[in-house]
Amino acid sequence: MVHRQGPLSRSELTRRTGFNRSTVGALVSALAEKRLVRESEPAGAGRVGRPSPIVQANPNIAVIAVNPDIDALTVGVVGLGGRVHTRVRRETQGVPSLDDAVQLSCDIVADLDGVLAGLEPVLGVGIALPGLVNASAGRVLVAPHLGWRDADLTGPFGGALGLPAVAANDAALGALAESTFGAAVGVADAVYLNGSASGIGGGIIAGGAQLGGSRGYAGELGHTLVRAGGSPCHCGRSGCLDAEVRLERLLDAAGLESGGIEALEGVLSAGPGPAVRAEAERQLDLLAVALVNFVNIFDPELIVLGGFLGSLFDFDGQRLTDQVGTGSLAGGVELRRAALGPELLLVGAAELAFRPLLASPS
Template sequence: MNERATTAEGVRRTNLAEVLRLVHHGGPRSRAVITAETGLNRSTVSDLVSSLVDAGLVREHDPDPTRRVGRPSPIVAASPDVVAIGVNPEIDAVEIGAVSLGGAVRLRARIATSDPDVAEVVDIVTRTVQEWRAGELAGCRIVGVGIAVPGLVRADDGLVRLAPHLHWNDADIAGPLRAALDTPVVVGNDASLGVRAERLFGAAHEHTDVVYLNGGASGIGGGLVLHGQLIGGEGGYAGEWGQTAASLTDAADRRADGGVLEDEVNRARLVRAAGLDAPDDAELEAALASPGDAADEAARQRRILAATLGNAVNVLNPSMIVLGGFLGSLRDLDQQGFDDEVRARALAASAEHLELASAALGADRLLIGAAEAALERLLSDPLG
């Protein structure tokens, strides 16, 4: 192949990827809109869309006849039959979701367990995906599996260096799961994948500078987007907010001498104060809203969390802070009061354009983020 042909094919692959990302991240749109957004000519867009249709990656349908003005342009939508599997192992359950192109969770399952090791997670995921392949996902194309792990994940190869609450050290989960399912597997930190999902599909969609904190049974992790780029750090370990020193404005709020943030702002403490066993986030939030020990503990944790976020605003000057999991539940008890407290803890100039939100994707955020990582190879080279 000559250099000109190679260059032309490279440009075409880039354009195919751009069109597929548009309908995946932005939703269905007409060929005319794709033409305007990409700056390509109509015939090129027609060829690209036809290739994606032939590959089963997108579908076309007629536009809404009630909105027809002039010559109608077909609507291009991501195929719901192209899916990636998102997985989130936690100390109390393994959550699994089938996420279609377009970011919709098509199926999800939560399998209760206790401190699962790698072999147990591989077994649970393998059995679930095989059942889906034979049932609800029969005829679908599964392009890969993404795993959102609450711990330090090496960016180069997905090795879980440390997931302390799961007791995983230098654990390879990608290899065994890839062998069991004969499917590509990627692994990432849960909060980093969570901020990716909220940035693409959720509360931070319009923002390029985002701080995200995720609160789960294993503790608190975080993700950071600056100038539209996900920040991973030298080894991929950036964002461990839970391991930073707790910001206490009142010494009486301390419960763990020398403890870090996740020792003080802690889901297990809330669950115990509420007298619950193994609640999901919605059940826990309902209990925290009732007067009593649970409400007092929630108020204490809100104060510490707000002070911590004030520090984050001063250091990073984000336009958006998103809170997921039980941290979102703490904020939702009194959103305006919490947001005002965060701004009061920050420099006025740094906080003047700040927005705060609870994770818009709710319980699906980590599954969508993990699936997005698994879809990246396809999105980068749709016909590769």
């Protein structure tokens, strides 16, 4: 509770759990002994009556989060409560191989000695990968833009960093992060769509649970057809959302060769020229086609847009909202930009790595 919902008083924990006060006190004491939580006096503790101590997750209990992409690799150190202590993004010379990504991760972690020294022992590594990932086996089936196929993923990263490693699809972890700490907290039915240099993926929250599918590969929403006879897609078809709505097309229109989402943000917020505006509007219109399909299929209460899709939404969200509202059968869905920004996938990867601890703190 305190990891996902923030600091809570002992009395509030008693109310929410239904346990008695002595049980909550014993649990808090046991967790505090293991340094998993901290207690503090509430504000205004000098008033009459016995104040209920505030319990919060210890953010110095941390994991390492890794997000490889086709143009860069990002590493973060994330503590309990979703606290991102640091984030380092390093651009790569070309698309990195799996070995390249592992070595670069080690190099970045070595440079973070100063940050890691102030934390508790790091518990593990979470990997957010743009591709089909068998999370239970720790293997990537295919990461098409990276060119990684049928390879052990967690073994190389975990072995090189000396920590237990877990991995999952990046967009699925983005959905997990936003539903736990971000824009979709408390929403039982939501669709999350992420756009990165590698393409577009998604995650679906249905009835409060993440939709995984029979093999864990659900959420490949980027392969929804949005333009018949359109651009060829790496999946072998043409006109997929992933092929038509692309970060590099927007950067090309702006005359930029690198910089990623941060560079695009600067262009769109500074008043883009005609070429960028035309490409952004084209992509928004095609994105609307996909979102209408998702509304009709999943009937979500909320659609959350992350990565460069969030940048497009900030650029002209009304255009997108209007088209989705009028095009879908039921209408009435809310669109929001992801709340966690560039830390989103790191928080999702960390949440995956924290699962064993949360399931069994002892």
